[in-house]
Amino acid sequence: MPSSHPDFLSHFEVIEYLESYAEHFKVRDRIRFNTRVEHVEKNPDGTWRVRLSTGESKRYRAVLVANGHLWDPRWAQFPGTFDGMSLHAHDYKEPEPFLGKNVLVIGIGNSAVDIAVDVCKLAKSTFISTRRSAWVMPKYIMGRPTDRWSSFLGGKLGLPTRLVRTAMRHLMYLSIGDQQRFGVPRPKHPIWREHATLSQELLPYVGHGWIKVKPNIKSLKTDRVAFDDGSEEQIDVIIYATGYKTTFPFIDKQVFQVRDGQADLYRRMLVLHQPGLYMMGLVQPIGPTIPLVEIQGQWVARVLAGKIQLPERKAMEAEIARHQATISKRYVGSARYTLEVDFKEYARQMREDMRRGKAGK
Numbered sequence: 001m002p003s004s005h006p007d008f009l010s011h012f013e014v015i016e017y018l019e020s021y022a023e024h025f026k027v028r029d030r031i032r033f034n035t036r037v038e039h040v041e042k043n044p045d046g047t048w049r050v051r052l053s054t055g056e057s058k059r060y061r062a063v064l065v066a067n068g069h070l071w072d073p074r075w076a077q078f079p080g081t082f083d084g085m086s087l088h089a090h091d092y093k094e095p096e097p098f099l100g101k102n103v104l105v106i107g108i109g110n111s112a113v114d115i116a117v118d119v120c121k122l123a124k125s126t127f128i129s130t131r132r133s134a135w136v137m138p139k140y141i142m143g144r145p146t147d148r149w150s151s152f153l154g155g156k157l158g159l160p161t162r163l164v165r166t167a168m169r170h171l172m173y174l175s176i177g178d179q180q181r182f183g184v185p186r187p188k189h190p191i192w193r194e195h196a197t198l199s200q201e202l203l204p205y206v207g208h209g210w211i212k213v214k215p216n217i218k219s220l221k222t223d224r225v226a227f228d229d230g231s232e233e234q235i236d237v238i239i240y241a242t243g244y245k246t247t248f249p250f251i252d253k254q255v256f257q258v259r260d261g262q263a264d265l266y267r268r269m270l271v272l273h274q275p276g277l278y279m280m281g282l283v284q285p286i287g288p289t290i291p292l293v294e295i296q297g298q299w300v301a302r303v304l305a306g307k308i309q310l311p312e313r314k315a316m317e318a319e320i321a322r323h324q325a326t327i328s329k330r331y332v333g334s335a336r337y338t339l340e341v342d343f344k345e346y347a348r349q350m351r352e353d354m355r356r357g358k359a360g361k
Helices: 011-024 110-119 146-156 161-176 202-207 290-304 313-330 343-356
Strands: 037-042 048-052 057-060 063-065 080-082 085-088 102-106 125-129 211-214 217-222 224-227 232-234 237-240 277-279 284-286 340-342
Touching: 102 110, 102 232, 110 125, 110 202, 110 237, 146 161, 202 211, 284 343, 290 343, 340 343
Parallel strands: 063 277, 080 217, 085 237, 102 125, 102 237, 125 211, 284 340
Antiparallel strands: 037 048, 048 057, 217 224, 224 232
16 A cells, blocks of 8 residues: 555545555456456356356356455334435435434444444434444554554464453553543453454444433334333434345356355365355455455466365365354354454465465365
């Protein structure tokens, strides 16, 4: 990243960086813009047919699917009806439409918190509804971005993940104290069992009363919302920051699909029963995404070039089972963690495969 860029980039700066990346590696002329993939299917000879929105049909030895997993909104369902405005966080753009309104944001992840902080400056009242609450981690600790602390502890110092978690928990507490004191309940689960929510502003805004935290929704009552604690609030707008479904509209479900709690992919990429089909970027890492996807690209390129030998089917099935068992044990049960990986561990596995020229079991 250019040194002129801030610690936390805007959408415009991210796309600017990606475009410069494409120019640097001279891949722009290999991209076909303004063309949609309508359908991907396997040919009898093991190759793949890709049908485009132009009506063309292309034949390929392998297909790398990289359509992302944060685009198909997941909506929470509650008893009753709501007559006000409802929208998903995916469609939120700016706070002006909510001037003078009573706004309820469902969720307490990063998007939910960012929207609530943005909206509360113009709304009449702003509420956040959460089932389990979340651990709130500041974006900066002692003037340094929080992720750089974890990179320093786990990377340069080489501390194991367990000790990094302990150190980060203490640093976080020294930085913000007890979040319950501000008005954000402490989750019952340990901080490492679920993603922390990264926000420098949420706790002060809750502490000042600009944002009020409510429990899960019990029912919708036309222009009011009832909560599990017995309270009710008049609400004009509900913003659902309730995550996304992982879907592939151009692939038949019998070819591949992600089910809650299960994504059968060797090394989180290779579809075992569909040789030649790779799912790229279908991960949610503890750590940065873009560098990890770049390593995935290098790994797949070597597999396709015959520079990495894959293990037998049973060994790959065992690797998938071990990964899913680890995720189930490590995180609070939720569809949110189906695609979870640890950056440090996952990157090490792929780099070791590339170094040895043979994928591990």
